[in-house]
Amino acid sequence: MRVIISAILLIFVFSNEAIKAAEIELHHNAPDHYIVVQGDTLWSIASRFLKDPWRWPEIWNQNRESMKNPHTVYPGDIIVLEKTAKGNQLKLSDEKAIIKLSPKMRIEKLGAGGIPTIPANKIKPFLSQPLVIEKHALDKAPLVLGSSDNRVILSTGETIYVRDLPHDKGSLWQVFRTSKALMDPDDNNHILGYEAIYLGDVEVKNFATISSVTVTHSVQEILNGDRLIPSPPDRDVDYGPHAPNFAIKGRIISVYGGVAEIGENAIITLNKGIHDGLKEGHVLAVYRKSEVKSPTGETVMLPDERIGLVLVFRVFDKVSYALVTQSSQAIKVLDAVKTP
Template identity: 45%
Template structure:
């Protein structure tokens, strides 16, 4: 997991750690009893859920929970977490044991040999101290998308600093080459470079709701413009694609925190898939899609939606060829990890069919 220097406040929480011996009685309970507890929160356990799982490197909280739960995104509930207070999940490390407490309808964490209770008191710490801990979701899949590509809903790039010339008049810029830039830097020295990309159209209204800018790489300031010239000199420090005159600069955002607490949206959401990243028409597990809902619709980081194949409209030949829309069929889960005003990026989690542009993403039922 990537190291971070962001200081975060950790709120008080008691997390019971149950040893193997402590479950001698609890193991006698039936899955039905656990279902009765979990059903109150709509977080049902699988009938074939195991009694325990030993955490190994490469596990995620979502993946572990999928061994026990019908809806893996319910893990904050069955772990007894307070979503409002705990902004980042507790750390779980390889070698620890996850137990299924069938009596209380909970998952609990234990160490070999058993530790009765651990209590976290309010304090500050540096994110990243638990670099060997397992992440909530496959962080490596979404990490490149946390800062790029960029959704443009307003005219953001129109006023951004821009490349106006290249050294020796080169058409394109590559690694370590210099670019001449005009525009307000506002104190920043490191920038990402973007090129306005394809428009994103709402599958329902067909209106353009945003633009997805193409990420080209990063540049750093070598020499700032002065009173005699307002041209800044930059050098290319990372190149994903060649840069050219007219490309725009945006300050590099701060490093994000990669642990998220999944949760259903507070308000009912009925979204549609706008695009599959990469310009293709369909996607599968661990691929990135955008949807036509965002902050203005109550979505935030960690929101989980159910994916549906959108029911096509057919002609009912048994009833005077009337048009009939077939039901939407649930096929998996979408984990929202980056949110703009009217558009969001989501990671496709477990899925049993391909996801297509125009398919639905709705509040879990």
């Protein structure tokens, strides 16, 4: 069985002069063509052609008349790289992609929207959690008292009781617990804030002096003494990746899950935030500082080596959270992040 998916003709034109002026470089092994598949993102497609994939918006900006919306790229479209004497052309072909399906697979109608910029499912759970707070910021939040049968550990499906729960902030809440201090290694380990760990979701059954709530979702065990924060509304996660237009240098100070080595799609914490000019959508390069022993026994510092890229998606005053989008080798806590 075959399914024919039509592609939309859309042309991006790069002259040699334009590439040089904008310093947008193609990979030496960039493919001649690529068929967009379900699950692709604009970032992942750009990574196949461009050394700096976050710069695809600049290419779009040079071609506004031919490309009204970069999200009109759909699975089945064929992206072709043409190399001519006048320069390079990257275009969506007017050819048709033929996709063969086995009899066991079902055909599903594609969504109305095109492919996203970045893998939204990777960061969406982190848009409301964890939180970065002051040391005692949760002390006045509604308090989990426990359950009627005095269970110590509370989980999904159980009814628990909460004190000081206001009735004017809705019935959906999230449960948090104050966790580790986030320290700045570049400032004598000055404390930048405290991470509040997300434990789960609850829904109010009855508002009263002592309210009853049901645990609708739990990712960790909920305990007596944990605190509640109102559930935030859903947020748009389709950021436009771009490099900061200023020089910035920070460090990775933590990784979600506490693993020692960090790879693609990991969530990391940086020691830079709003006060340093960071914004959602900023792309930073990761650098490893290395040293070797010379034949004379002297320690020699090697030039910083670029080993990855991260996308900032959530920013607080002094810290921010980022998604690792590329890594050529294992990234580690205390590696540097800089303007690419």
